Amino acid sequence: MNMNLVTLLYLLASVCFIQALKGLSHPRSAQRGNLFGMAGMALALVTTYALIAKQAPVLGAGSAWLLGALIVGGGLGTLAAARIEMTKMPELVAAMHSLIGLAAVCIAYAVVAEPAAFLISTTGLLPYSNRAELLIGACVGSITCSGSVIAFGKLAGKYRCRLLQKSPIIYAGQHRLNLMLALTMIGFGVLFLLSQNWLPFILMTVLAFALGVLLIIPIGGADMPVIVSMLNGYSGWAAAGIGFSLNNPMLIIAGALVGASGTILSYLMCRAMNRSFLNVLLGGFGQNAPSATHPEHINRPVRTASADDAAFALANAESVVIVPGYGLAVARAQHALKELASKLASQGIQVRYAIHPVAGRMPGHMNVLLAEAEIPYEQVFEMDDINLAFSQTDVALVLGANDIVNPAARNDPLSPISGMPILDAHRARTVIVNKRSMAAGYAGLDNELFYMHKTMMVFGDAKQVIEAMVKALD
Template identity: 65%
Template sequence: MSMNLITALYLVASVCFIQALKGLSHPTSSRRGNLFGMAGMTIAVLTTVGLIYRLGAQMGEGAGLGYVLLGLLLGGTAGTVMAKRVEMTKMPELVAFMHSMIGLAAVFIAIAAVVEPQSLGIVAAITDPIPAGNRLELFLGAAIGAVTFSGSVIAFGKLAGGAVFGWKFRLFQGAPVTFAGQHWLNLAAGLAILGLGLAFTFTGDLSAFGVLVALAFVIGVLIIIPIGGADMPVVVSMLNSYSGWAAAGIGFSLNNSMLIVAGSLVGSSGAILSYIMCKAMNRSFFNVILGGFGAEAGAVVAGSQEQRPVKSGSADDAAFMLSNADSVIIVPGYGLAVARAQHALMELTEKLAHRGVSVKYAIHPVAGRMPGHMNVLLAEAEVPYEQVFEMDDINPEFGQTDVVLVLGANDVVNPAAKTDPHSPIAGMPILEAYKARSVIVNKRSMASGYAGLDNELFYMDKSMMVFGDAKKVIEDMLKAVE
């Protein structure tokens, strides 16, 4: 396999990744986007295997091809098993785990290049001593990769509810973990990493490189622990961006155009998505990057709200209201995913549609535990794309809607964001369910959401609470409608 062919194949893979990202920008083209992504990755992996074989032939040895093939076998098997077994409620943890592996891979490649630059010389034109430009790339790739790895591990634990392999860890708890001088410590660690990185860049000091990598692992923990469970969608998006930049940095060191393009796509798209998510939660984007994101919301203690009476009803009552409405908007939340009720919900909406009821779904940008969580959940149940609407598109319709059915959502429909300027979520864009003529809210209990706030929507005269597991409640509604 000639270098010209390798370059051309990497270019084809890069184009596939660009098309994949374009396809994933809309539900109707997401399947095509996934196919492009899989094709691009297949081309990239096979091309890399061919490149390693070529290098082995030139060097008169295997060049580690056996290890590469073993890694592909183990990684491919593990990925297949995890993809088949993972539940929809565990998808955010899986994404965080994948980010951590990307970051760790970047660190390992950087360490290999620093310790034995000759081993990568043919691939990356790295010589001994390593040029200052390559040392800068290795510093950035290793530092960002280490932050991504340790930060993703903490995010994984928080998304898993604080328990990993049955063990409880305080760092993994959903509530923010804060202590005096935390931000100053983060600043000091960040400046130390920058100083050590510059020292490595200009002097090639290996000890400086080792210390900066260790500090990067530590700061990855420090910037994620003060972030509460409610903010995990933004954290997942942010770590996605970090993993992309880590890959791009290593791509420069390896002189691999495909890795540069793919990493830059992931990094830039993740950063843009993080900004959109922050805007949807009325948060500071820079506060996210600096690790202070979520601390304010954590000051509110869940469960401390005054207990007030609410109007409650049964699944039969809710079914009667839905079947006699002309228009219904459904607001899915994490509770729907936990109960795995999306398929039962799809059956219910089909029954309502046969009765002439107009049914639409309203998706908040931060609903669930990761960006697009609810979209994937509904797509799994084969909900028609034309029935699913984003917040900005659906909000003007709530005022003319007969019934809104809220399933497991909380903070994203809290009117306090609009009516209480002193609320921690004041100014946060919400789904304006409170404007509908009637509201049905399904929750297991009156427990507050991750923001720890009481929801005024639950106490309105137009609102009716239906308590219970979402799947059981929806199945009971379905029987009543039939």
């Protein structure tokens, strides 16, 4: 294939990726953004396949192997996407990041083993620039792979392995150990850079895998959305680093886009949670989060109510703000919620939705959930745009949310979430909270909101409770 044509096709694919990111920045254009992303990836794959197939005699592999890999990989991806539930999407994202990191490591090893096969060197000795690119790609890819596996396990929350449990693992000298591993890893990388010897390259990779695990295990489950975003950035930088070694502009551009977007998103989410971005990079994020509710709050009385009581309060309100949380996603109650909102609106009640930046298990989780039910985006407001309205709101309906409406973030300077921006649901005249039980949220903290006199606790599955409310409004 003519290289000018390859460059042009890669450029078109890059434009598609940029348009995809632009489209995904807003729910209204998200579908168009996805289409651009799929078109760009299809174009990049076809172009790369044609380019490599032409070089098959040099690579020593037939194009049938390449086609088979595309079919198997595409088939597995399609199957995973078709079977995954909305609530499991963050886990899928973490799993995909681990594969990207592993791919970067495998490519780095392949290039070091056979430089001639990738048209980099015919003598077997790699230029110093390529060695630097490969060791960076291998290190970042290894950290991304192992860190993403740990993040996947913490998000799933169903594995008995201590490393994969939601609660953070804290021990004395943690940061010193991480620093020593990082410096040793860099030392082996320098040795590889100077000698192109296999032993330091292998040891560097092993230490990078170990460092990825140690950086993520002190992270609590509540902070996983930021970690997933950070690992997304890592995977992009790993791909970009390998792209330089392969002299593949498509891989460089795509990796840089993913790396930059993931890093920027992580930074914005850290600001939204009043956390240090440096702590994310060093693996100290969320390490002070407790793993259980405060004992002084156990057995405190709460004001319980039925779905009929909640429906009566909603029917007599003039304005309602709905706060969706992870419990709504678990119950898949978004369609029932739309029906409830439509009932209220038909009675002249103003209905709005309040979205916290880190509600759910990944950025934009609640936005996607509401968009799936075709809830008008004009009714959906981000935290900064809706918080002032809570004090003039008759009823705040909190559905499966916990940490993002916890007043301790504002009122308790000793709380692990102190200073974290929250939705001010506690300022509404009446608060209705739907939860399955009084169990703590993902951060392991009790919530003072649940014990307020103005709060009505309606226990049960979100979908069943909302459907009961709709029935009571008839």
